[in-house]
Amino acid sequence: MIKLFISDLDGTLLGDEHYIKQEDIHSFQWLLNRNVELAIATGRMEHEITEILRRMKLKGHRISQNGAFIYGQNDMLLHSETFTKSSADHVLHNIQEYPMITTISTATDTYTSEYNEWIDIINEQLFHEIIVNPNMAHELGQSIQPSKFTLHGSEEDITHVHQQLVHQFGKTVDIFISHKNVIDIMPPSINKGNSILALLDHLNVKPDEIACIGDSFNDLSMFAVTPNSYAMSTAHPDVQANAHTVVNHVHEAVDDLAHRGLV
Known part of the structure; x- marks a missing residue:
């Protein structure tokens, strides 16, 4: 069963002018009601993720700047990395x-x-x-x-x-x-995939107990962590080819997990 759902932002959850579909927000609320935690993994900065979660009125783990910083949903800093x-x-x-x-x-x-x-x-x-x-x-x-x-x-x-x-x-x-x-x-080895593995170790969650969704090449390392990976239909064909399933919207990935009996 899925214990953690991880979403990219730009081109995935976040549309033009920072628009977020209500259907996607409702799908996250549905997951949380079933004890599935939420995480955001993005190239954006920590305070931007915090603002997006605030707008959705949700709590979640945060992987910012492609994994340079990892925060738990309780705001605990789990990892940080900068260049020498x-x-x-x-x-x-x-x-x-x-x-x-x-x-x-x-x-x-x-x-x-x-x-x-x-x-x-x-x-x-x-x-x-x-x-x-x-x-x-x-x-x-x-x-x-x-x-x-x-x-x-x-x-x-x-x-x-x-x-x-x-x-x-x-x-x-x-x-x-x-x-x-x-x-x-x-910095070397800083990517979404490695940061997710660090988060999973902290949460004591296995890779097959998570699902993720993204739309760009920086999401490939994330897709490699779990068999439950989703790519947006607007993604480059090479990105789509590395995901388990291609969807049009984030909430469709959640629907698919439910259909497969994973939540």
Whole structure:
């Protein structure tokens, strides 16, 4: 039986302009009434997950920034991971050659070194404003403790640049496409899959006792943890191919679990 349901946010639970379907909220409430706990696993920041849970009037475990931070539903910090100064300097130095917008996230804030019109577009997708700091590079590892580097660009550029980055950095960092316009660069072994395994160890829950749903390449490590994985029908075909079942909405995944007698 399923004891934990894990959902991605953007493109999965969260639609345009931060819209959440009432049917999805009701499905989460239905799960909670059957003692199935909820978790959110996303590339977004901890305070953004907290705001989304507040809007749904629900409690849940939180995996933010692709696993850099893990919080239990009782607000206990279970894990945190940031780049060392030397590794952060190395990453920033090597990604500056790409003609894309670079942002750096810490536990609480997101920074960029200079303002342009794309920053306003990115801000519209966030629950907080990006801080423009011309001294960002010099403050890495000091006043800025980076947990995630993000490259923002056109969909056409993302796949090409992602391949170059993987070749360039190898296994020294974790790199994945978290959105059609976004590449995330994380400390090594920081991904949704490993963070879920850490959460399961804390909860004493087995991988076959969870279900998860997502829509992007940063969800593949999550899909690999459990046989009960769901991909959104809007996901890239390669993402869909790695999930057990493809659905149109989050609540359809919950309905499928019920139909299979797992909740």
